[in-house]
Amino acid sequence: MDKQALWYVGEEWVHPHEATLSINDVAVLRGYSAFEALRTYNRRPFHLDEHLTRLYHSAALIELEVPWSREALAAIIREVIERNRYKHAAIRILVTGGESEDSILPIGNPTLAVLITALGERDMERFAQGYKLITTRLQRTEPEAKTTNYLVAIRALKEATRRNATDALFVNERGHVLEATRSNFFIFRGNTLVTPASGVLMGITRNTVLDLAMERFPIEERPIELNELALADEAFITSSSKEIMPVVQIDDMKIGKGLPGPRTYELEQRFIEMVEQGAF
Ligand SMILES: Cc1ncc(COP(=O)(O)O)c(C=O)c1O
Numbered sequence: 133m134d135k136q137a138l139w140y141v142g143e144e145w146v147h148p149h150e151a152t153l154s155i156n157d158v159a160v161l162r163g164y165s166a167f168e169a170l171r172t173y174n175r176r177p178f179h180l181d182e183h184l185t186r187l188y189h190s191a192a193l194i195e196l197e198v199p200w201s202r203e204a205l206a207a208i209i210r211e212v213i214e215r216n217r218y219k220h221a222a223i224r225i226l227v228t229g230g231e232s233e234d235s236i237l238p239i240g241n242p243t244l245a246v247l248i249t250a251l252g253e254r255d256m257e258r259f260a261q262g263y264k265l266i267t268t269r270l271q272r273t274e275p276e277a278k279t280t281n282y283l284v285a286i287r288a289l290k291e292a293t294r295r296n297a298t299d300a301l302f303v304n305e306r307g308h309v310l311e312a313t314r315s316n317f318f319i320f321r322g323n324t325l326v327t328p329a330s331g332v333l334m335g336i337t338r339n340t341v342l343d344l345a346m347e348r349f350p351i352e353e354r355p356i357e358l359n360e361l362a363l364a365d366e367a368f369i370t371s372s373s374k375e376i377m378p379v380v381q382i383d384d385m386k387i388g389k390g391l392p393g394p395r396t397y398e399l400e401q402r403f404i405e406m407v408e409q410g411a412f
Pocket residue numbers: 169311312313314315316332333334335336337338370371372373
């Protein structure tokens with residue numbers, strides 16, 4: 133842990149080792165809180181506005197009132213970046229449910245925490261390998277809200293690890309493939325890029341990738357059937373931390389040729405170019 137690190141927790145600037153949260157906060161007792169995870173490139177936050185919009189949206193979906201204005205949140209985040217001199221960093225914004233007397237209904241104000249950790253340079257090797265995923269029938273609650281309830285994600289990841297896979301894909305009761313535990317999911321069928329538009333967290337990276345893909349590939353935002361995976365030529369996942377990551381196998385089935393595909397690679401290159409030009 134960086135000795136100089138300074139996090140903003142409950143209106144104070146503290147070293148991560150000194151950061152505290154009340155044990156009576158329903159975030160701790162009941163997993164009731166909203167959060168955001170974004171990253172910086174060269175000390176600039178990636179799509180901060182969109183992340184703040186999603187934070188308010190997530191909080192509204194779980195009926196959690198955020199007492200901080202967008203401007204106040206943005207100012208704190210900029211100060212976090214300023215006080216920690218990381219070239220690239222991951223930032224978490226946490227809005228807890230607040231303290232409770234009966235251990236379930238919050239009566240106190242939410243606590244705001246903004247955490248930052250340094251990130252290294254992009255690992256280009258990752259692309260050559262691609263991910264192996266498993267499918268899971270476990271279901272997220274409030275999938276369109278980003279909350280700290282990652283109970284099923286952790287269970288699914290544990291199963292993925294036991295089965296020598298990197299991540300798990302949620303499949304709903306109708307046999308629709310939704311998203312991975314912390315990433316959105318895409319397939320290419322020929323030149324057509326397909327990704328679900330509901331029942332998932334609307335990823336900021338997802339939306340950026342769709343914008344980048346728009347002028348190059350036909351796009352279909354619609355459910356992906358489980359049995360459609362056999363027809364996919366390529367697949368990949370997206371997230372703030374992973375950017376674009378090819379998927380080469382799902383359960384026992386290879387996707388396409390079982391290697392990262394050329395269209396995915398092209399999108400990755402466009403994404404890197406956009407980041408490098410600071411065009412975000
Ligand atoms: C369930 C889930 N889906 C998708 C994503 C990807 O979102 P983003 O691209 O905004 O990081 C995340 C990221 O945290 C997630 O937790």
